[in-house]
Amino acid sequence: METFVKEIADDLGKIREQKPLVHHITNFVVMNETANMTLCLGALPVMAHAREEVEEMVGFAGALVLNIGTLTPELIESMIIAGKKANELGVPAILDPVGAGATILRTDAVKSLLKDVNMAVIRGNSAEIGILAGVGGEIKGVEAIGKNDRIVEAAQSLAKSQGCVVSVTGAEDIITDGERTAFVRNGDAMMATITGTGCMSTTITAGFAAVQNDYFKAATGALVAFGIAGEKAAASTRGKPGSFHALLYDAVYALDSDAIIKEANLQIELPV
Amino acid sequence: METFVKEIADDLGKIREQKPLVHHITNFVVMNETANMTLCLGALPVMAHAREEVEEMVGFAGALVLNIGTLTPELIESMIIAGKKANELGVPAILDPVGAGATILRTDAVKSLLKDVNMAVIRGNSAEIGILAGVGGEIKGVEAIGKNDRIVEAAQSLAKSQGCVVSVTGAEDIITDGERTAFVRNGDAMMATITGTGCMSTTITAGFAAVQNDYFKAATGALVAFGIAGEKAAASTRGKPGSFHALLYDAVYALDSDAIIKEANLQIELPV
Amino acid sequence: METFVKEIADDLGKIREQKPLVHHITNFVVMNETANMTLCLGALPVMAHAREEVEEMVGFAGALVLNIGTLTPELIESMIIAGKKANELGVPAILDPVGAGATILRTDAVKSLLKDVNMAVIRGNSAEIGILAGVGGEIKGVEAIGKNDRIVEAAQSLAKSQGCVVSVTGAEDIITDGERTAFVRNGDAMMATITGTGCMSTTITAGFAAVQNDYFKAATGALVAFGIAGEKAAASTRGKPGSFHALLYDAVYALDSDAIIKEANLQIELPV
Numbered sequence: 102m103e104t105f106v107k108e109i110a111d112d113l114g115k116i117r118e119q120k121p122l123v124h125h126i127t128n129f130v131v132m133n134e135t136a137n138m139t140l141c142l143g144a145l146p147v148m149a150h151a152r153e154e155v156e157e158m159v160g161f162a163g164a165l166v167l168n169i170g171t172l173t174p175e176l177i178e179s180m181i182i183a184g185k186k187a188n189e190l191g192v193p194a195i196l197d198p199v200g201a202g203a204t205i206l207r208t209d210a211v212k213s214l215l216k217d218v219n220m221a222v223i224r225g226n227s228a229e230i231g232i233l234a235g236v237g238g239e240i241k242g243v244e245a246i247g248k249n250d251r252i253v254e255a256a257q258s259l260a261k262s263q264g265c266v267v268s269v270t271g272a273e274d275i276i277t278d279g280e281r282t283a284f285v286r287n288g289d290a291m292m293a294t295i296t297g298t299g300c301m302s303t304t305i306t307a308g309f310a311a312v313q314n315d316y317f318k319a320a321t322g323a324l325v326a327f328g329i330a331g332e333k334a335a336a337s338t339r340g341k342p343g344s345f346h347a348l349l350y351d352a353v354y355a356l357d358s359d360a361i362i363k364e365a366n367l368q369i370e371l372p373v
Numbered sequence: 374m375e376t377f378v379k380e381i382a383d384d385l386g387k388i389r390e391q392k393p394l395v396h397h398i399t400n401f402v403v404m405n406e407t408a409n410m411t412l413c414l415g416a417l418p419v420m421a422h423a424r425e426e427v428e429e430m431v432g433f434a435g436a437l438v439l440n441i442g443t444l445t446p447e448l449i450e451s452m453i454i455a456g457k458k459a460n461e462l463g464v465p466a467i468l469d470p471v472g473a474g475a476t477i478l479r480t481d482a483v484k485s486l487l488k489d490v491n492m493a494v495i496r497g498n499s500a501e502i503g504i505l506a507g508v509g510g511e512i513k514g515v516e517a518i519g520k521n522d523r524i525v526e527a528a529q530s531l532a533k534s535q536g537c538v539v540s541v542t543g544a545e546d547i548i549t550d551g552e553r554t555a556f557v558r559n560g561d562a563m564m565a566t567i568t569g570t571g572c573m574s575t576t577i578t579a580g581f582a583a584v585q586n587d588y589f590k591a592a593t594g595a596l597v598a599f600g601i602a603g604e605k606a607a608a609s610t611r612g613k614p615g616s617f618h619a620l621l622y623d624a625v626y627a628l629d630s631d632a633i634i635k636e637a638n639l640q641i642e643l644p645v
Numbered sequence: 646m647e648t649f650v651k652e653i654a655d656d657l658g659k660i661r662e663q664k665p666l667v668h669h670i671t672n673f674v675v676m677n678e679t680a681n682m683t684l685c686l687g688a689l690p691v692m693a694h695a696r697e698e699v700e701e702m703v704g705f706a707g708a709l710v711l712n713i714g715t716l717t718p719e720l721i722e723s724m725i726i727a728g729k730k731a732n733e734l735g736v737p738a739i740l741d742p743v744g745a746g747a748t749i750l751r752t753d754a755v756k757s758l759l760k761d762v763n764m765a766v767i768r769g770n771s772a773e774i775g776i777l778a779g780v781g782g783e784i785k786g787v788e789a790i791g792k793n794d795r796i797v798e799a800a801q802s803l804a805k806s807q808g809c810v811v812s813v814t815g816a817e818d819i820i821t822d823g824e825r826t827a828f829v830r831n832g833d834a835m836m837a838t839i840t841g842t843g844c845m846s847t848t849i850t851a852g853f854a855a856v857q858n859d860y861f862k863a864a865t866g867a868l869v870a871f872g873i874a875g876e877k878a879a880a881s882t883r884g885k886p887g888s889f890h891a892l893l894y895d896a897v898y899a900l901d902s903d904a905i906i907k908e909a910n911l912q913i914e915l916p917v
Binding site: 120122124129132133136137140141145146147148149150151153154157158161162346347348349350351354355 | 673674716786840841884886890891
């Protein structure tokens with residue numbers, strides 16, 4: 102475990118050294134927030150969604166974020182074009198299936214994306230992942246409602262069927278490639294008081310995936326790092342979502358090896 | 374009056390208990406801000422504007438916000454589809470006619486929306502409401518300019534002709550259903566130093582309308598609650614719009630029954 | 646120089662007195678941020694991009710911002726329509742060529758815009774300006790990479806060929822109309838830690854251009870003013886991008902004549 106955590110700290114250092122470009126095709130709610138989070142992490146953001154340029158833009162990218170939060174058929178088309186090119190170039194594609202299961206458009210969009218693009222990581226909440234895995238889940242708009250007791254198995258099953266890493270954020274985060282499963286206990290309930298922390302965690306996952314091609318490690322590292330930042334930001338802003346929001350950027354920016362190594366709170370289950 | 378204020382406090386409690394989904398079809402300037410304000414109020418936001426999904430999404434909603442701030446013909450089409458479905462389902466539709474009167478596109482869009490959709494509340498500034506009521510108003514971009522002496526009559530007349538509640542925000546807020554008229558004196562001039570406080574007040578109106586089907590009470594309660602939050606946020610951030618912006622979320626999140634009951638500053642005129 | 650700085654301070658006063666409307670056709674990442682910055686400066690923002698209304702809206706404007714950060718062919722079409730109307734009406738058009746050179750779509754869009762619209766000011770980073778001037782530049786997404794030793798000559802050459810002012814932001818800002826060249830040393834490295842400070846500087850340039858028709862003076866004044874605000878915001882938020890972001894609005898709002906006159910740090914080279 103010590104080695105694993107050390108690697109997370111090293112990956113954070115690599116992001117800051119290499120400054121990978123994270124190409125986002127994302128929703129209009131969190132464009133500014135995820136661009137700023139990319140910068141705080143030490144990477145460079147670009148938001149570009151026109152069908153006419155996504156293929157070219159992804160050619161410069163270290164990772165590609167596909168986030169369907171405010172999807173339209175045109176955006177899905179751009180995502181598929183960019184995703185295919187990312188696959189061709191070996192650029193990891195990270196899918197955030199915001200609101201999958203809430204409407205037919207969203208569910209169908211995710212199906213199209215998964216059919217045409219090999220994802221490195223799918224990062225969602227327990228309802229979205231449960232629905233994609235076929236075990237169901239309750240979603241209210243884009244929010245997971247209630248507890249899903251079968252979420253670990255659902256995530257593992259989806260990881261196996263898609264041949265990718267599945268990352269489920271919640272009170273306890275679950276990351277799995279179908280064989281290895283990590284449980285991350287960093288984070289704070291304040292993170293649920295602002296919109297877009299899910300999307301931010303996807304962005305940070307993309308940042309780690311740009312420097313670490315074991316995507317299970319990348320996705321786990323991202324949630325450890327973001328969770329620690331959330332804890333630090335929450336320490337002085339309990340009950341104050343607006344203040345917490347500003348300090349969350351400060352905390353991600355201030356993250357260092359020491360914090361990762363001292364504060365990481367995770368457990369990993371390996372196949373027997 | 375005491376009973377009326379008590380009901381506002383109770384409605385705030387209901388929002389936090391029921392966590393209604395507030396479906397927004399809104400402008401790209403304030404998507405993040407109004408989503409966060411929805412969360413701070415205790416409700417759940419969803420931003421979804423694709424024609425292909427709005428009808429389905431509004432089926433899960435407690436209220437629907439239609440905000441034309443960055444309108445296109447496609448968005449207006451989605452608003453009409455969603456609004457008709459909301460009417461069919463009894464979901465209250467709240468219209469924010471941003472910049473009505475500034476351009477033909479905006480004025481025509483509002484006419485189309487009012488022809489096809491029965492609104493629960495129209496929430497605008499004095500210029501927008503004056504223009505919709507046919508008494509005129511001066512608008513610079515999306516900002517009301519100058520004073521409109523006939524705004525109370527204009528709001529009452531629009532409320533009667535549309536059969537809905539009309540809510541006019543400004544130094545003093547005016548809410549009317551054509552019979553009852555409320556004057557809300559909560560709020561602070563700092564609220565005009567940041568963009569989107571009008572849109573936020575529409576969002577909060579939608580939150581209240583999701584739990585209170587006397588929409589005159591809902592619209593009045595929303596402006597009392599938001600105004601009190603504005604006063605609290607301004608107390609320590611006079612002359613500092615960026616700091617005020619962050620604290621405005623904190624203040625809405627921290628609102629409770631006590632604050633409503635102690636700080637409400639309103640007057641209600643009933644028909645004789 | 647004293648007179649020049651005094652004029653900057655006067656122009657800031659004029660913005661606050663006249664409250665010009667700054668019409669933005671801009672990207673979805675910074676819509677909220679640039680609207681808020683416009684308000685903090687003392688001007689009024691309107692974000693309106695529908696082809697059907699841009700011509701009418703620009704008729705009320707004191708300046709027009711054309712920012713291609715998240716361009717699509719439809720947005721470029723709207724920009725050309727609005728830009729032509731601005732030229733016809735004598736409204737200064739300010740171009741922000743975000744990511745020019747990064748993709749063919751962006752480079753071609755800028756070419757179309759420069760062919761059809763006479764810009765008052767082109768405001769970009771050193772890579773964007775270098776590429777537009779034909780001397781090249783290295784861009785990663787929308788970020789200038791490395792140093793461009795020939796940037797002063799490039800800016801001057803672009804200014805001459807386009808017959809407009811060229812404004813290059815960076816550690817040292819360069820503003821030129823091809824004859825006069827200003828070097829602005831205000832600003833702080835913290836400004837590069839958040840997304841959209843380039844776009845904000847374009848917005849502020851538009852605010853100054855609305856009240857000062859010597860656009861060389863307007864563009865220089867904007868960067869002096871914004872740079873001083875950046876220094877003030879950074880003073881207490883070193884290493885804290887989220888906190889800096891909020892305080893940057895406060896600092897622009899708090900700017901006054903005294904601050905401009907005392908803190909301006911610039912050099913001007915006139916033709917011999």
